[in-house]
Amino acid sequence: MKSKDFSVKRKMVILGAGGMAREAAWIAEEISQRSPSLAWQVIGFWQADPQLIGTIINGYPVLDPTQLDGHGMYAIAAIGQPAIRQKVVKQAIEKGFSFARLIHPDVVLDFNTTSMGDGVIICPGTTLTTNITIGQHVIINAGCTVSHDCILEDYATLSPGCHLAGFTHLEEMAFMGIGSVTIENHHIGRQSVVGAGAVVIDDIPANSTAIGIPAKVKHQ
Numbered sequence: 001m002k003s004k005d006f007s008v009k010r011k012m013v014i015l016g017a018g019g020m021a022r023e024a025a026w027i028a029e030e031i032s033q034r035s036p037s038l039a040w041q042v043i044g045f046w047q048a049d050p051q052l053i054g055t056i057i058n059g060y061p062v063l064d065p066t067q068l069d070g071h072g073m074y075a076i077a078a079i080g081q082p083a084i085r086q087k088v089v090k091q092a093i094e095k096g097f098s099f100a101r102l103i104h105p106d107v108v109l110d111f112n113t114t115s116m117g118d119g120v121i122i123c124p125g126t127t128l129t130t131n132i133t134i135g136q137h138v139i140i141n142a143g144c145t146v147s148h149d150c151i152l153e154d155y156a157t158l159s160p161g162c163h164l165a166g167f168t169h170l171e172e173m174a175f176m177g178i179g180s181v182t183i184e185n186h187h188i189g190r191q192s193v194v195g196a197g198a199v200v201i202d203d204i205p206a207n208s209t210a211i212g213i214p215a216k217v218k219h220q
């Protein structure tokens, strides 16, 4: 049997050109170095800002989205803000891109009982335990804990250092700020934001911002 040619790398465009996008490029490099059979060739960043197009960020060019044909290529949406991430994903789908997953090799995760959609990014230092459901285009940043039976719907986002107790359910586009935590069995509603350092002990309704210890919905 012929051995696999690991020099043929899968091509990936990173959607975004900010901090999360640079982190995604780094994770792709780490995967490529540590697991040659899963190697990525990062083509560049996708960013519509004409001031950035043509510049180089961390060694990768910023590409003009209007000039890209995604057929035969992968993309990953590395944009922290869930609503913007969703918008750019839709544009990339129209261009024919498929979606990759970027899971840093140091992530601890039970592949047997975890289900995961396309476009997911999981940063190093994160542990996911058992029976976890992760939707599409979810970002789990560095140093998080996702405990048993959690559900993270599409575009849900964990900032660095979030800890979710068992049976936490993040609805679509829910955003957990840096260092926020939940106790078990609670829902974070669709498109809600949990502020940095908050401790969630009640359900958080959809389209709201909750802050503090215990987390309370912030009224404008």
Ligand SMILES: CC(C)(COP(=O)(O)OP(=O)(O)OC[C@H]1O[C@@H](n2cnc3c(N)ncnc32)[C@H](O)[C@@H]1OP(=O)(O)O)[C@@H](O)C(=O)NCCC(=O)NCCS
Residues within 6 Å of the ligand: 080, 141, 159, 160, 176, 177, 178, 193, 194, 195, 196, 197, 198, 209, 210, 211, 212, 218
């Ligand atoms: C909760 C958050 C979204 C609120 O943002 P905002 O609507 O712009 O709110 P403001 O900064 O105008 O602050 C409004 C009030 O809430 C307070 N507040 C803001 N964030 C808070 C937080 N995380 N915890 C406690 N109080 C907070 C402010 O002190 C202010 O109080 P005041 O009205 O008594 O002066 C934001 O502060 C936050 O925590 N974002 C998370 C950022 C993050 O984790 N990023 C990750 C990057 S990787």
